[in-house]
Amino acid sequence: QQPVQSPQAVILREGEDAVINCSSSKALYSVHWYRQKHGEAPVFLMILLKGGEQKGHDKISASFNEKKQQSSLYLTASQLSYSGTYFCGTAANAGGTSYGKLTFGQGTILTVHP
Amino acid sequence: DTGVSQDPRHKITKRGQNVTFRCDPISEHNRLYWYRQTLGQGPEFLTYFQNEAQLEKSRLLSDRFSAERPKGSFSTLEIQRTEQGDSAMYLCASSPKVRLGETQYFGPGTRLLVL
Numbered sequence: 599q600q601p602v603q604s605p606q607a608v609i610l611r612e613g614e615d616a617v618i619n620c621s622s623s624k625a626l627y628s629v630h631w632y633r634q635k636h637g638e639a640p641v642f643l644m645i646l647l648k649g650g651e652q653k654g655h656d657k658i659s660a661s662f663n664e665k666k667q668q669s670s671l672y673l674t675a676s677q678l679s680y681s682g683t684y685f686c687g688t689a690a691n692a693g694g695t696s697y698g699k700l701t702f703g704q705g706t707i708l709t710v711h712p
Numbered sequence: 713d714t715g716v717s718q719d720p721r722h723k724i725t726k727r728g729q730n731v732t733f734r735c736d737p738i739s740e741h742n743r744l745y746w747y748r749q750t751l752g753q754g755p756e757f758l759t760y761f762q763n764e765a766q767l768e769k770s771r772l773l774s775d776r777f778s779a780e781r782p783k784g785s786f787s788t789l790e791i792q793r794t795e796q797g798d799s800a801m802y803l804c805a806s807s808p809k810v811r812l813g814e815t816q817y818f819g820p821g822t823r824l825l826v827l
Contacts, residue, residue: 600754630816639803639818640755685754687816698743698807698814699768702754 599623601688603703610676610710618671618706620686629662629669630687630700633680640685643671673708681710714738716819718804724825725794732790733822737806744787745816746779747803748772755803761787762809794826 601622608616620629628647632640646662646669657674673680687700717736725731737744742763747755758777759769763784773779776794781787791798801821807814 632818639820642815642817645815687754698762698816699745699757699760700747700755700816701757705752705754 600701601686601703603684603686603706605706606704607707608709610680610708612678612710612712613675614710616673616676616708618673618684618686618708620669620671620688620703622667622688624667624688624690626662626664626667626688626690628689629660630689631660631669631671632685632687633682634685634705635682643684676708676710678710678712681708683707716804716806716817718802718819718822720822721820722823722825724827726827727794727796729794730790730792731794731824732788733802733804733824734786734788735804735806735819736786737804738817741806741808741817742784743807743809743814743816744781745805745807746787746789747805749801749803749821750799758789791824794824796826799824799826 601620604619630645631643634640644660648664659672662669683705685702685705687702719734745760746758748758749755757770758773759779761781764781776792779789801823803821804819805816807816
């Protein structure tokens, strides 16, 4: 079953912050976040493993709440280059291991204006 | 260090024709995945390989679709008797097999248009 992302779209001005959420009804092994620009392939941002960890990369960070099967992506002080569609991909938990395949959400369109 | 490459990047074909796409994963990545993406949607899983073994196939993969990875390196995805509904971006991704989760790196995709 496909994870649900919210919101579907976000419009920001440069320097503003945004949060994108990803919820699954399945027990998850990992959550993967990607950004995709129009006509291009998805670009890997970060991976979070079960255990409630939080990761950060420059001004983009993410958290994974294993109990709620939810992940959130935090974009702070947004830049024009952050514009694109953000996807979460989830790997289901099967006996403590992942089979590897990702199930992607429907995407969140982020637009950053000057 | 080269990334995942796919060939061709674009393919236009007529309904009923067969098409074949190629994916070259990142060197030494032993897992390879195929996904399909239609406009406005996230990628949908089609199949994946660990080395040359095809370990899982989606129900989306009808009998017109076949994938191979004969020597555990590059992979091909063939669609026989193409239909207009097959028009999509076909994405390949690869990952190393590590214990604590795998990062999948995507190639640029092959955009298929069936007329």
